[in-house]
Amino acid sequence: MSVERVLWEQDATGLAGLVQQGEVSPQELVDAAIARAEATRPDINAIAEPLYDAARLRAKTVDRKLPLAGVPFAIKDLGIAIKGVPTHGGSRIPAFTADFNSVMTERYLAAGLIPIATSTSPEHGLRLMTESAAFGITRNPWNTGHTTGGSSGGAAALVAAGVVPAAHASDGGGSIRVPSACSGLVGLKTSRGRVPLTPLVSESWYGMVVDHAVSRSVRDTALLLDLTHGADPLSPYAAPSPKGSFAAAAARDPGKLKLAVYRKSPLGLPISAETLTALDTAVALAREGGHTVAEIDLSYIDRDFMADFCKTVASAVAGTMRAEALRVGRSVAGDIERATRVLSRFGEIIPAGEIYEILQRLHATSRRLISETAQYDAVLMPIIAHPPLACGAMDPKGADEFIENMLDKLHLTRLLKVPSLFGQLMDKSLWFTHWPAIHNVSGQPSIALPVHVTAAGLPLGIQAAGRPGDEETLLSFAAQMEKISGWQKRRAPLKAPA
Known part of the structure; x- marks a missing residue:
């Protein structure tokens, strides 16, 4: 099997295991990721700044005992500093080049991850489609006529295309969950204060912006959180400490949960039949897992x-x-x-x-x-009101x-x-994204679950929102849903390796 095929098939945890066992080298993985990045670049347009030379150098020296040693990664071109790398924020404003790393960048490097590129964003993360005058249109690997959503659309496109198994992302009004819903990925919007934005900023959008990742698997989402969570001395606040590791939470049975489902639009706008089908699919999977699901109304979210x-x-x-x-x-x-x-x-x-x-x-x-x-242990609700939109639709x-x-x-x-x-x-x-901002305001964690694929072959995910600080329950529940549905095996068809 080619290294490119291994990269395309495996999640980050699986790739790190192969590196640690000596079955594949960091250099081989990085070279395969760069080759795939360039092969898919004309199709998806998801790279803001290539970091190929630095990635190849890091691959030669990375400690192979690190938890994610040699795993190719991408960092969003917005709200995070990488020393010596221009940050554009998806804008034509002259780029900012930091002479320092953000705390999250340092934590990614300490985990053994190897950034091969920065990923595209709409201008300052303001659109929930990744289209900008500076970088053009980022396209969905499932169907390049459609959007990957935004604002972490470049990150989602690179992961869904099999260039990297996971990528840094941020969320101020759905910008992790919307791209995940559009691209068939897992995307956790963390609790306020779970991960630091320092020293670039103390907080963003009055504390509504959080950082984490988009990934192919729940176990990757959990492990990445284990490796990056926790306030630093400059953080203005911190989320409650977890009871154990997030990886352990994802690996255990959630037990019998008490869930709710919220179906209405807080804007009173139309919701597509496909979105409601995706929500019904999530409810059915939850009941198959042994959980109770009650219908609720949140009339004051209006x-x-x-x-x-x-x-x-x-x-x-x-x-x-x-x-x-x-x-x-x-x-x-x-x-x-x-x-x-x-x-x-x-x-x-x-x-x-x-x-x-x-x-x-x-x-x-x-x-x-x-x-x-x-x-309730979690509340299920939509993320996007319609299947992934055609590029330019907004x-x-x-x-x-x-x-x-x-x-x-x-x-x-x-x-x-x-x-x-x-x-x-x-x-x-x-009109495309009625719900995600709710939990940016409340500070609660919420995870995108890729439960559905439309008749046209496009992913359509929903979200489960939890109690403040309780990512552990969400990850345990999400891992069970992943196991029942088998979604982790789905791959976008774009340039599938032989």
Whole structure:
């Protein structure tokens, strides 16, 4: 069997085992990953910065006793520092090149992982499709006419295409779970404070952004969390310590769990039949595992809640653009995309007092959500309202494009203070992804489960959200679902090795 085929078939845990047993070398794995990266690059366009030379050097010296020794990896081109590597954030703003590593980068290297590339992101992670003026369209290995989602779409494309078995990702409003749902992967949005963002930042988007990974298997997701979790001295807060290892949790039977399922759209927007079928599939698998599943309604997670979330993001984007202008020594308004510019300007006109009020309201709703769902070990709900969209499907067209153009060119941002217009733009931004932001606001962990493949052959995952700090139950449950369904054996057909 070729090394490329081994890379394509195995998860990270399996590849590390082969390295430790001497059956394959880190150099062979890295060379195979680079070759596959280049072979699939025209099809999926998922690489921001190749790191091939550095990867080959690291492969020669990596300690083969490390837990993930020699395993090829990718790091997202957003929100994490790699010493000497330009970070673009999916933007045409001049890149930032750090003279330090983020704590997470250091932990990945200490585990034996070998980054071969940085992965594409939409501009500053703001779209849930990975398409940008700077890097173009990142495409889905299951069908290159469709999206891998965003904002960690490049990471998901590289894993789904068999270039790397797992990749760093981040999630501020679904950016780990949406690409996982679109690409047939496992994606854990961790509890707030579980992994550090330092020293690049202390927190991002008022604590709503978290980092972890997308992977092919639950055991990889768990092992990666074991190797990277825990606050460092610069962390502003920390998640509760786990009772044991996350890998051990993924390896054990979950017992009989009390689950709930939430089916409604918090935006009141249409949900496709395929999404509801995927949710039914997850419920059936859970019942097959011996768990009870109750139907619940979260009536207070509504349009007002989602509007408050969107306004906090707008204010965060405005602050980010200020920081970028300070970094490069000039305005960046001409560098950024039209939608980013409109959102940033809107964030500038929301009073600080209103943002504080909004955050207090979001926290109050989060406390209610956490309290009322605490009786359940996990709550199942959708991630995406429709199967993976065709590339370009979320670009504004017709009247929507005209409105966005007028808001931008005529500086009519104050019109977004009109609730009906703001609501219209919110719906256009979130009609594909109604649910993921809920748990970025509450800080709860949530894991994407690749339970379904549509009649057209596209993955469509759902999520299970847990109690704050309780990734262990989610991982145990997810591993059981993986075993029952057999999803870990599914592979995207793109350039399958002989």
